[in-house]
Amino acid sequence: MRTLHMDEKYLLGIDVGGTSVKIGLFTESGQQKEKWSIATNKDNNGEHVLEDIARSILTKWNEHGLSAADVKGAGIGVPGFVDVKKGMIQFAVNIGWVDYPVASILSDFLQIPVVLDNDANLAAAGEYWQGAGNDAADVLLLTLGTGVGGGVIVNGDILHGVSDMAGEIGHVTVVPRNGAPCNCGKTGCLETVSSATGMVRMAEAEAVKHPDSMLYIKKQQTPLTAQILFECAAACDETAAAVVDQSMHYLGMAAGNAANVLNPQRIVIGGGVSAAGEQLLTPLRSHYAVHALPRVADHTSFATAELGNDAGIIGAAWLAKHKAASGGL
Amino acid sequence: MRTLHMDEKYLLGIDVGGTSVKIGLFTESGQQKEKWSIATNKDNNGEHVLEDIARSILTKWNEHGLSAADVKGAGIGVPGFVDVKKGMIQFAVNIGWVDYPVASILSDFLQIPVVLDNDANLAAAGEYWQGAGNDAADVLLLTLGTGVGGGVIVNGDILHGVSDMAGEIGHVTVVPRNGAPCNCGKTGCLETVSSATGMVRMAEAEAVKHPDSMLYIKKQQTPLTAQILFECAAACDETAAAVVDQSMHYLGMAAGNAANVLNPQRIVIGGGVSAAGEQLLTPLRSHYAVHALPRVADHTSFATAELGNDAGIIGAAWLAKHKAASGGL
Numbered sequence: 001m002r003t004l005h006m007d008e009k010y011l012l013g014i015d016v017g018g019t020s021v022k023i024g025l026f027t028e029s030g031q032q033k034e035k036w037s038i039a040t041n042k043d044n045n046g047e048h049v050l051e052d053i054a055r056s057i058l059t060k061w062n063e064h065g066l067s068a069a070d071v072k073g074a075g076i077g078v079p080g081f082v083d084v085k086k087g088m089i090q091f092a093v094n095i096g097w098v099d100y101p102v103a104s105i106l107s108d109f110l111q112i113p114v115v116l117d118n119d120a121n122l123a124a125a126g127e128y129w130q131g132a133g134n135d136a137a138d139v140l141l142l143t144l145g146t147g148v149g150g151g152v153i154v155n156g157d158i159l160h161g162v163s164d165m166a167g168e169i170g171h172v173t174v175v176p177r178n179g180a181p182c183n184c185g186k187t188g189c190l191e192t193v194s195s196a197t198g199m200v201r202m203a204e205a206e207a208v209k210h211p212d213s214m215l216y217i218k219k220q221q222t223p224l225t226a227q228i229l230f231e232c233a234a235a236c237d238e239t240a241a242a243v244v245d246q247s248m249h250y251l252g253m254a255a256g257n258a259a260n261v262l263n264p265q266r267i268v269i270g271g272g273v274s275a276a277g278e279q280l281l282t283p284l285r286s287h288y289a290v291h292a293l294p295r296v297a298d299h300t301s302f303a304t305a306e307l308g309n310d311a312g313i314i315g316a317a318w319l320a321k322h323k324a325a326s327g328g329l
Numbered sequence: 330m331r332t333l334h335m336d337e338k339y340l341l342g343i344d345v346g347g348t349s350v351k352i353g354l355f356t357e358s359g360q361q362k363e364k365w366s367i368a369t370n371k372d373n374n375g376e377h378v379l380e381d382i383a384r385s386i387l388t389k390w391n392e393h394g395l396s397a398a399d400v401k402g403a404g405i406g407v408p409g410f411v412d413v414k415k416g417m418i419q420f421a422v423n424i425g426w427v428d429y430p431v432a433s434i435l436s437d438f439l440q441i442p443v444v445l446d447n448d449a450n451l452a453a454a455g456e457y458w459q460g461a462g463n464d465a466a467d468v469l470l471l472t473l474g475t476g477v478g479g480g481v482i483v484n485g486d487i488l489h490g491v492s493d494m495a496g497e498i499g500h501v502t503v504v505p506r507n508g509a510p511c512n513c514g515k516t517g518c519l520e521t522v523s524s525a526t527g528m529v530r531m532a533e534a535e536a537v538k539h540p541d542s543m544l545y546i547k548k549q550q551t552p553l554t555a556q557i558l559f560e561c562a563a564a565c566d567e568t569a570a571a572v573v574d575q576s577m578h579y580l581g582m583a584a585g586n587a588a589n590v591l592n593p594q595r596i597v598i599g600g601g602v603s604a605a606g607e608q609l610l611t612p613l614r615s616h617y618a619v620h621a622l623p624r625v626a627d628h629t630s631f632a633t634a635e636l637g638n639d640a641g642i643i644g645a646a647w648l649a650k651h652k653a654a655s656g657g658l
Contacts, residue, residue, distance in 0.1 A: 081624065138491045152590065154483060154490075161483075161592020162467045163628040172586035173620045184622060257501035257583075258590050261481065263490020291502045293513060295410065299492040 010066065011320040012074035012112075014053060015119060015312030016040065018094035021053055024313035025060065028072060028321055030130055034060065035313060045096030054109030073113035073324025075316030076102060077122035084164050087116045113324040119312055120167060121158045123305075124151025126315030127268050131306040136265035140258060141305070142169060142251070144273035147183065148191040148198075152262060157322075169258055170195070174250040194251040196226040196273050203229045203243045213239035230276040245283055252287025259292045259300060270305030277304055339395065340649040341403035341441075343382060344448060344641030345369065347423035350382055353642035354389065357401060357650055359459055363389065364642060374425030383438030402442035402653025404645030405431060406451035413493050416445045442653035449496060450487045451644030452634075453480025456597050458647045460635040465594035469587060470634070471498060471580070473602035476512065477520040477527075481591060486651075498587055499524070503579040523580040525555040525602050532558045532572045542568035559605040574612055581616025588621045588629060599634030606633055 008028045015022040017040060024035040038056050041048045057074075061067060080092030087103025089095075107114040117125075124141035133139045137156045143149035148170030152159040159166045170191040171184050179188020180201065192198045203224050207215040214237035218228050232240035255267055267288075269280065281302050289297045307314055337357045344351040346369060353364040367385050370377045386403075390396060409421030416432025418424075436443040446454075453470035462468045466485045472478035477499030481488040488495045499520040500513050508517020509530065521527045532553050536544040543566035547557050561569035584596055596617075598609065610631050618626045636643055 136491065150590070154488060159483060159591070161625075162465065162594035163592060163624060165622065165625045165628075166590060166592040168589045168592075168622055168625070171622050172589050173582055176582060186620070186622070253502055253505060254586075257586060260497045260501050261479070261495060261587050261590060262488070263492060263495040263497075265491035291515070293494060293497055293500050293515070295492060296490075296494045296497070299494075 009072040010070055011072055011317040012057065012110075013313035013315070013317030013320065014074055014076040014106075015122070015316055016049065016053075016076065016078045016092075016095060017119075018042070018079070021049065022309070022313050023053065023057065023060075024310070024317060026314075026317040030314070030317065030321075032310075032314075035310070036060070040095065042096050045098070046092075046100075049095060049097075050102065050105050050109065054106060057110060068111040071110075071112050073115065073320040074106065074110065075115050075117070075122065075319030075321075075323070076106060077117055077119040077312050077316050077319075078102065079119045082116055082118045082164050084117055084160055087114065089116070113320075115319045115323040117158065117316075117319055118164070120149035121151045121160075122315030122319060123149070123270060123307075123311040124153055124167070124268075124315065125158055125318045126307050126311035126313070127270065127305050128153045128156075128315075129318045130314050131311060132268040132303040133266055134301070134303065136301075138262065138264045139266045139268060140169070140255070140262060140264040141268045141270060142255065143271040143305075144195055144251075144269060145271035146195060146197055148189075148195045149271070152264075154262065169254060172254050172257070174254050190250060190254045194247050194254070196271070199226045199229055199243065199247050199273070200224050202247065203240065206239050206243050210239040213237055215240045215243075226273050227275070230279055234279060244279070248280065248283035249287045252284050252289075253291045255284070256288045256291025256297070259288070259296050263296055263299070265299060265301070267300055267302050268305050269302065270311065274304040280304075338401040339399055340401055340646040341386065341439075342642035342644070342646030342649065343403055343405040343435075344451070344645055345378065345382075345405065345407045345421075345424065346448075347371070347408070350378065351638070351642050352382065352386065353639070353646060355643075355646040359643070359646065359650075361639075361643075364639070365389070369424065371425055374427070375421075375429075378424060378426075379431065379435050379438065383435060386439060397440040400439075400441050402444065402649040403435065403439065404444050404446070404451065404648030404650075404652070405435060406446055406448040406641050406645050406648075407431065408448045411445055411447045411493050413446055413489055416443065418445070442649075444648045444652040446487065446645075446648055447493070448641055449478035450480045450489075451648060452478070452599060452636075452640040453482055453496070453597075453644065454487055454647045455636050455640035455642070455644030456599065456634055457482045457485075457644075459643050460640060461597040461632040462595055463630070463632065465630075467591065467593045468595045468597060469498070469584070469591060469593040470597045470599060471584065472600040472634075473524055473580075473598060474600035475524060475526055477518075477524045478600070481593075483591065498583060501583050501586070503583050519579060519583045523576050523583070525600070528555045528558055528572065528576050528602070529553050531576065532569065535568050535572050539568040542566055544569045544572070555602050556604070559608055563608060573608070577609065577612040578616045581613050581618075582620045584613070585617045585620025585626070588617070588625050592625055592628070594628060594630070596629055596631050597634050598631065599640065603633040609633075 175188030504517030
């Protein structure tokens with residue numbers, strides 16, 4: 001295990017999810033030495049989660065003859081509202097934490113510096129550092145899954161804003177009139193039309209209007225998914241193709257509008273829907289170019305995410321590398 | 330003149346416009362010692378402008394017994410496309426400069442470090458430093474004039490993006506279908522509906538539809554302006570009020586969408602239209618809250634710009650203070 005350069009330390013990257021916690025041990029240069037996961041125990045509003053994480057890490061350290069002195073720090077990503085400066089979770093609905101001082105509790109257990117951020121920001125940092133970011137200092141990550149997550153890298157650092165809410169591009173309004181209701185309480189958010197859920201909602205509505213479509217036939221056989229939608233579009237079903245194009249129109253407009261403000265070099269599409277690859281990126285690039293200014297669009301390249309489920313722990317390790325104050329506990 | 334603290338130097342702030350160049354001399358703490366302006370000589374694609382600026386500055390230095398050694402550096406703002414890292418203007422249509430190394434030419438004349446940025450970014454930096462920014466580290470400035478300019482301060486620094494195009498919120502799409510053509514070549518940009526020009530265009534169209542309106546009567550007497558539009562709205566003309574509200578709907582949506590990505594603490598409205606004050610800010614806040622997420626909107630305050638035409642030279646002085654490398658010419 002002790003294959004580090006002199007003075008190099010290890011980094012811990014932790015990604016807390018509603019069903020499991022992923023943990024990775026990395027060198028400071030970002031090489032992954034080991035990764036594992038443990039179940040998320042949500043009993044009593046998740047009061048055991050951090051202790052479980054700490055015990056699992058201490059066991060690994062023991063196995064490898066490591067101690068706190070060998071580790072620079074840990075980054076930890078949590079889905080929810082964070083106060084980055086205080087290392088507090090304000091609200092993590094999937095875990096049960098409310099106003100919970102995650103960083104200090106875990107730091108007390110492990111006796112190393114711990115830095116907290118939200119999971120979408122850390123996925124962006126992970127792709128920026130080791131994935132599809134491709135050395136760009138300005139990256140916008142859009143994660144298309146059940147919802148639409150976003151993370152923004154500006155000048156090589158995570159953009160947070162005044163209340164750590166930056167990057168919520170899933171909730172920009174793209175359907176100003178008669179938009180579908182969003183989980184956030186607004187209507188017409190990008191999430192309602194470009195998440196997997198939103199695409200399926202649109203696909204179901206259009207299928208019913210076009211009973212001659214392949215999409216309609218599929219719908220009679222099985223619940224529609226984004227994957228089925230893209231398969232039907234690939235098979236030249238016009239109804240499915242129109243839904244994909246409409247969804248990419250909204251995504252391209254939201255990305256283009258955000259890019260006119262951020263001027264990113266790289267836009268990375270992650271989440272389950274990104275499996276569609278060029279079938280998604282080709283119309284997205286085309287709609288993007290309608291809305292981004294030419295001097296903006298000319299400098300943007302698109303890619304699908306490369307790190308899959310590991311983006312979170314890699315981004316968390318990046319956080320430990322860059323934000324864990326060596327001196328301070 | 331020599332009222333500086335020991336070791337404190339002067340800063341020069343220069344704001345180049347199509348008709349005049351404003352110049353200010355400031356202390357490092359930002360106190361304005363003197364400001365003046367010279368005409369912009371656009372002959373031969375503006376080849377004399379920098380020499381004129383330098384001569385004017387050297388004359389002032391002579392008057393006050395100052396030399397290059399007393400000045401930390403100069404910031405210079407130009408309306409146009411910039412390459413900030415190279416200190417080059419790529420294209421400044423109002424001056425005539427194309428691929429013009431502004432910073433190095435002026436630095437050679439004055440023998441002090443010179444830093445270049447575009448005028449909208451420096452107006453944002455000026456308001457951030459000494460105006461309506463109110464100590465917020467994350468500020469969005471929207472300048473409503475002939476066009477809609479934008480500048481973004483993130484974490485106390487100007488946001489540039491990969492090709493120095495960040496902050497172009499005037500060109501986000503807010504009317505996706507059948508939008509009016511914009512000067513940028515797109516259609517439906519914020520600038521087409523929330524600039525003074527855009528408001529007047531909408532006001533003229535609505536006046537004709539409502540010949541019983543005060544707006545229509547005014548239009549028979551004189552060319553409409555944004556000021557007349559706000560006056561009619563203040564006098565309870567329903568047609569005028571509806572145009573103002575529609576324009577603020579678009580501005581609130583664009584600002585709210587940008588805020589979901591940037592999470593700014595302060596949104597500052599500048600330009601001629603900002604003279605409308607609360608008549609503009611009240612509907613703007615209300616539309617903003619529809620589109621910004623609650624956790625975003627709750628942390629944003631709005632204000633009109635405070636520095637007027639001096640924002641550019643003050644922002645340029647801020648640039649000199651923070652970006653002029655003391656050592657390097």
